[in-house]
Amino acid sequence: MIIRHRTLAATIAVAACFALAACGGSTSPAATSSPGTSDAPSSSSSAPTAAPGGKFSVAIEQPQSLVPSNCYDLYCANxxxxMFTGLFRFSTLPGGTVEPVHTELTKSxxxxxxGKTWTFEINPGWTFTNGxxxxxxxxxxxxxxxxxxxxGQQLGFVFGDSQLNVVGYSDVSDEKAPKAQTMSGLKIVNDTTWTMALVAPLGKGLLENFVAGPQIFPxxxxxxxxxxxxSxxxxxxxxxxxxxxxVPNQKIVIDRNPNYKGTPALADTVEFRIYNDTTAEWADLQAGNLDVEPQxxxxxxxxxxxxxxDRYVxxxxxxxxxxxxxxxxxxxxKSKDVRIAIAKAINWDDINSKLFYGTQVRAGSFAPxxxxxxxxxxxxxxxVFDPAAAKAKLASGGGIAGNAIQFAALQGGPNTTSKAVCNQIQTxxxxxxxLKLFPDFGTMLEAxxxxxASDPGFILSGGWAADNPTLQNMIGPSFTTGAANNYIGYSNKSFDALITQGNSAADPAKQVALWQQAEAVLYGDFVAYATSFYNTTYGYSTRVSNVKIDPTAYINISEIAVIAP
Structure with missing residues (x-):
């Protein structure tokens, strides 16, 4: 699970996404054509050959916690x-899709x-670094x-009805007076095998995605x-x-585990440097005082x-x-035609090119x-941007009372994107x-x-970064009835049913097809639509090579090589 619900106060902060209608430095489904960009990282052509050993640095913000089940931001996750090996890790396959794959710890x-009861088996002989x-x-x-x-673990919900839905979770989840101390759906078979019973069947692909994150680490x-x-x-x-x-507000230093049972890491030492200002990170990267700037x-x-x-990716x-x-x-x-008219009046290609320099791309769906x-x-x-068609849609929808609209935004920020959108709508x-300004994200949502029913209302600018690379997680948490991140109160029984059916489908193709149908329902209602996808945009120094950040925003720390002087 990619802990980014800001899914993303965490990694690409959701509050920031809502303020700007986009978070610079996440990722998108079509390559940009900006000069100097690349679709695969490579080392500098003049760099010496890399070798095992050495030390490199990575910029992060202060993590909330380093307890895996309490890690709710991308900084702690990286x-x-x-430092941990779980049951699965995310891997980018040759076709470009991201999927969970077994780690060396997992046997089957x-x-x-x-799909209602799952049996897990691990390989014997693995230990923690304390033995x-x-x-x-x-x-x-x-x-x-x-x-x-x-x-009080922030990621305990993964075992609840919104994800794994383990039998007995409801008995243990109360924060004040749980009915039980352990979930009845978990049973030990022997030293390397255990079972997990679920309230409802879950497809294999979705289950593997749910158990691929930090909250599942042993x-x-x-x-x-x-x-x-x-912690x-x-x-x-x-x-x-x-x-x-x-050292809080300073650094986190980790060293290579000499007794690691899997494929060993390349670098001897990694220093995660804690910043509270991305501009300072950028200055350090340019000066050669920082090796990897993930965002x-x-x-x-x-x-x-x-x-x-070519060190800009x-x-x-x-x-x-x-x-x-x-x-x-x-x-x-209230009129769907009015909503479509507003969408067609905004030139996202122009905004993404001029404001984000090709690091975002117009979206035609909710998943890249x-x-x-x-x-x-x-x-x-x-x-599709089309001013003439937009005006026609506005007319067929009966226009807007008072001929005026508002977009939500946060006070104190530049709100550059929202201002550009407003200018385009007026033109x-x-x-x-x-812009309708709010002091904070919570106040905005409350308003x-x-x-x-008698108020004109305002348009909410939202952002999302999924916890795992499934279409279900791109749309389910934000639009399923009653979901924690369904900030807009959307509810459609057909959408909910298709998500649920897809979750339990054993056949991966059928599962995806059901989620695609749910997405079509969402676009059919047109109470929300995706505006832009974010690209993965990062940079690194001349001291390192083989730096990669996957679409889930995880850095390949163990595979980064330090270039010998």
């Missing part, structure tokens, strides 16, 4: 991915009853710890007895280990290609997108082609457009939810 995962053996009990204890409400017993101390110096089973507690600031995009050359297909949502209860946007079932032009003509549609 650190933990280097299977079901004999159509504690990793067994089936390790996983069962870890998952029960994560799910128990009184433990944890030693000390993590559950003293999680606060563990300061985690003990893992992965490529790297932490010899000393990390370039918008201020760097105009010159990054010229400054870094801008590739499509990440799991993030911006979207606009229309209030269903207000007066201004790096996701199975993604990359289709589901929106069609309704999302191309002849409708007055202003949106409280739009009355």
């Amino acid at each position: 650190v933990l991915n280097a 995962i299977s079901t004999a009853d159509g 504690e053996a990793i067994t089936s009990k390790t996983f069962v204890d870890t998952w029960n710890f994560a799910a128990l409400g009184t433990n 944890m030693p017993s000390v993590a559950m007895t003293d999680p606060d101390a563990f 300061k110096q985690p003990i893992g089973n992965g490529h790297y280990l932490m010899k000393e507690p990390w 370039l600031p918008q201020s760097a995009l105009a010159t990054a290609a010229a400054v870094l050359g 801008n590739i499509p297909g990440s799991l993030g997108f911006g979207y606009y949502a229309f209030p269903q209860q207000g007066t201004a946007f 082609k790096t996701i199975l079932g993604g990359g289709e032009d589901v929106c069609g003509e309704n999302c 191309n549609l002849g409708v007055a457009c202003t 949106y939810a409280n739009i009355s």
